[in-house]
Amino acid sequence: LAKTTQPISMDSYEGQEVNITCSHNNIATNDYITWYQQFPSQGPRFIIQGYKTKVTNEVASLFIPADRKSSTLSLPRVSLSDTAVYYCLVAVSNQGGKLIFGQGTELSVKP
Amino acid sequence: DAMVIQNPRYQVTQFGKPVTLSCSQTLNHNVMYWYQQKSSQAPKLLFHYYDKDFNNEADTPDNFQSRRPNTSFCFLDIRSPGLGDAAMYLCATSKGGMDTEAFFGQGTRLTVV
Structure with missing residues (x-):
């Protein structure tokens, strides 16, 4: 089972781009990388999923190098409402898509 | 419309008294x-x-059980709640x-008194 490591906390200011990097050295061939966002007293919310290279959606981009041992979530022009905990997960695809959460990164966006 | 519904949102139970939390999905x-999830x-x-196949994590205490009678519903049974089981x-x-x-419900916050 691939373990993930990410910074415990990050600070940013409104309007800046935020990049959160996650390492997953033991990722398996069929595993996907997924990021979730969680606000206090709410369930996590899916942000983005990727396998390799770059994936972009309306809220974020995900960069995955060729060796797939790390990934970077990029949040463009953050606002105060992006203050949350961000989790990097490696989905265990051969176990029915089991999702194991790592420690998460607490992002604080300041005015 | 809510797609994953958890009931109740808040549950208070007594130490050692069995409690069941429920979850339903429309997806x-x-x-x-x-x-x-603890604080x-x-x-x-x-x-x-995965469908009817149950997969228990190795470190999940025996005090926690689950049932999935059909695709839409899943239950979490805590047989003898302890103070340490208070969590979301x-x-x-x-x-x-x-x-x-994955789509998450709003959660049930369990308090053990």
């Missing part, structure tokens, strides 16, 4: 998960179902396989 997803910690997977319990669903987008 017809194959996988249903139960997570425990300032990440969600911890207790178990999950999160239910989630996903299609499974390569699709890692």
